[in-house]
Amino acid sequence: MNPELWPVVDELLLSEEERNVYVNRKNAVVLYFKGIGLKRIHEQTGVHPKNLRRLIHRCILISDDGLVWGFRALIPQKKVKPYQLNLSSKKKNPSRKTGEFKLLLETYPPLQDLIKDLFLGNHRRSLEPAMKPHHIHKKFIDTCRTLGIPLHQYPFNTDHLGFKALQRYVTKLSFMYFGKNRTRYGQDAITKAKHTGEGEQNHPSTLHPYQKVQFDAHRIDGFFIIEVMTPEGDLIPIVLDRFWILTLIDVATRVVLGYAISLNKEYSAVDVMHCFRNTVIPHEKVTVSIEGLKYNQTGGFPSEVYPSSTAWAVWDMIYFDNAKSHLANLVQDRLKHLIGCDINLGPVALPMRRGIIERFFKILEETGFHRLPNTTGSNPDDPRRTDPEKNAVKYKMSFDHLKQLIDILISDYNGKPHGGIYHQTPLELLGKRLNAGLLPRQLEEELRKEVLFMQVTKTATIRGSLKSGKKPYIQFQGVEYRSDKLGQSAHLLNKELILHVNVDDLRTIRTFLPDGSEFDYLAAAGKWSITPHSLQIRKAINSLVRQRLIYLTTWDDPIFVYTEYLRINATKGKRGAANTVTQVKESTRKRTTINEPEGQTEALERVEERNAALERAREHTKKEQTDREYTEYKDLMKLYKTKL
Incomplete structure (x- = not known):
């Protein structure tokens, strides 16, 4: 000792x-x-x-x-052992019952098991979800009688039949089984008890920017509209269902690194990767069309204010919960092999584990969306909630306005003093840390390609037939993919290719041989290669085709047909259709891709030339058919007049 x-x-x-x-x-x-x-x-x-x-x-x-x-x-009078009743002691006071309850439970173990089971809801002793002490006491007394305890002994020789002692005992049980009694305190309390108040998360001492980041998503408290054209040619406003903003924030400096907007009912793994991509790629301000709305000069995003240090910067540790979208293979693979960070998966529905980002969401709502006439407020009884859908239509609060508003709100947040960092602005503190030499990792030059953020690896068998003369091709999500090089590689028939699929744009697929050597960029057959579209859109179109809700011909652009189908459903008031229309428009909007691979650019150019040639051939064939039909008509009329 x-x-x-x-x-x-x-x-x-x-x-x-x-x-x-x-x-x-x-x-x-x-x-x-x-x-x-x-x-x-x-x-x-x-x-x-x-x-x-x-x-x-x-x-x-x-x-x-x-x-x-x-x-x-x-310490004087300090008790180090619990009181133990000694019935044989001469000092025992017959009028005091101290220790009698404990002795009773030790003498009759079934009583102790009964109280514990009834209080904790174990072993289905009762169907009552949370039994109160006086109900437990009733069962306790009944069991004492069943066990044959004489009426002159404890608990029958007390005024309240041992109720006060039982109350103290169940209180002690609640302390002993803290965080384990779901039936009494609810699942939310149990989850918090199990997962908070312990570990490194509760003792933060992060100084290095980008060392630790927190990620989460928040459903925006407001309604917005899009304008959709009816079959009659009229533009009408359609209210979008509430959607999500996904955000990444730096723990050390409280600066928001990047964000993404998800129009899905529940955000997906692709939406998560959009947020990560927008964070790493240098940020560009949006074009502001709302009169009077402008960026605060003290605000901005890290890659705008400190481009040499934070453009293409990546983080070392990311904190988020166990939501399915976070556990998806795409997210796990890209975080490991592209970002190169560790993952800390906290429990679901436990926002206090990510308190920094939760506080940001609260600030975003209170300083932004809750001040708008289209706000839904923080709950259904919030007095600020005054017919938000009607106001969204009345004031024409569009999705484009939302994108401008979010970018400016986050930019301004980064430039405002923050109480958690001694009333410095997040950008100001970030600058101090960078000047002190605490620089984040930056993505390697060869990895600075936008397509890599949305890339998944698949395998496909090369199909084709020597007997029928069908050239080699592969099939992915119901569409054939070809290239000139693949068409001349009959020796690879029935062999496998490794596919690097950009789930944001399925017009082309990069392929590799099983030994790891690059093979070629394959392009989608027909009109599938015209309009950029995501894996989610491709699956949705294939599903509608299987249900025979839409029909595709060789000359149809599938994305155009799908958009028309959604537009008609949106005008009919189908729930979620307006969100999907907007999502498709955002996905198919052609924009400049950062560091697009040269092979992909060449493949798309070849596809455009081929489609243009097919379109010319179609027009020529159509003209010949029209001329032939006109000639036949003239001959028929001439013959008809002759007979007359």
Whole structure:
């Protein structure tokens, strides 16, 4: 035993009389462990040898926290052992019932099991979800009678039949089983008890920018509209269902690194990767068309304000919950092999684990969306909620306006003082850390391609037939993919190709041979290669074709047909159709891709030339058919007039 390792006592909290007793006891115990004789210890401290042995025994007892009592056991009147009733003791006071309840439970273990099961809801002793103490007491007394406990013994010899003692016992049970009683306190309380208040997350000391980031999504508290053209040619406003904003924030500086908007009912893995892509790629301000709305000069995004240090910067650790979209293979693979970061998966529905980003969402709503006439407020009873859908239509609050508003709100947030960082602005603190040499990692030059953020790896068998003369091709999501090189590679028939698929744009697919060597860029057959479209859109179109809700011919652009189908459904008021229309428009909008691979550009150019040639051939064929039909008509009329 080494007293230097024992728990200590703050002596200043004791009264002067208690302090004198404690100090003498402490000195006596310390001298004993130094090997000083009992007689000498008695002379120096006044502690009798018999009392000293008792004190040492108290010090080495194990307390409820798993440690020895140590010097804490030397505090005057300190209880180190629970009270144990001794029925044979001559000092026992018959009028006091202290310890009787505990002795009863030790004598009759079924009583203890009954109380515990009823209070914690175990073993289906009762269908009542959260039994109250007085109901438990009723069962307790009934069981005491069943066990044959005489009426002159405890608990029948007390005024309240042991109810007060039972109350104290169930309170002690709630402490002992903290975080384990779902039926009594609910799943939310249990989840918080299990996953908060422990670990490194509760002792943050992050100084390095981009060392730790938090990710989460928040459903925007407001309605917005899009304008859709009816079959009669009229533009009408359609209200969008509420959608999501996904955000990444730096723990050290509180600066928002990037964001994305998801129009899906539930955001997907692709939406998560859009947020990561927008964070790493240098940010560009949106074009503002709302009169009077402008960016604050002190705000901005890190890659705009500190481009040399934060453009293409990546993080070391990301915190988010166990939502399905976060666990998807696309997200896990890109974080590991592209970003190169560690993942900390916290529990679902536990926002306090990501308190920094949750506070940002609250600021975003309170300073932005909750001030608009189309706000839904923070709950259905919020007085700020005054017919938000009607107001969205009345004031023409469009989706394009939302995109401008979000970009400006986040930009301004980064330039406003923040209480959590001593009233500095996030961008100001970020600049100080960067000037101090705390620079983040930046993505390697060869990895700075936008398509890599949305890339998944698949395999496909090369199909074709020597017998029928069908050239080699592969099939992916119901569409054939070809290239001149593949068409001339009959020796690869029935072999596998490794596909690097950009789930944001399925017009082309990059392929590799099984040994890892690059093969070629394959282009989608027919009109599938005209309009950019995502994997989600391709699956939706294929599903509608299988259900025979839309029909595609060789000359139809599938994305155009799909958009028309959605537009008609949106004008009919089909739920979610307006969101899907907007999502398709955003996905198919042609924009400049950052560092687009040269092979992909060449493949798309060849496809455009081929489609243009096919279109010319179609027009020529159509003209010939029209001329032929006109000639036949003239001959028929001439013949008809002759007969007359």
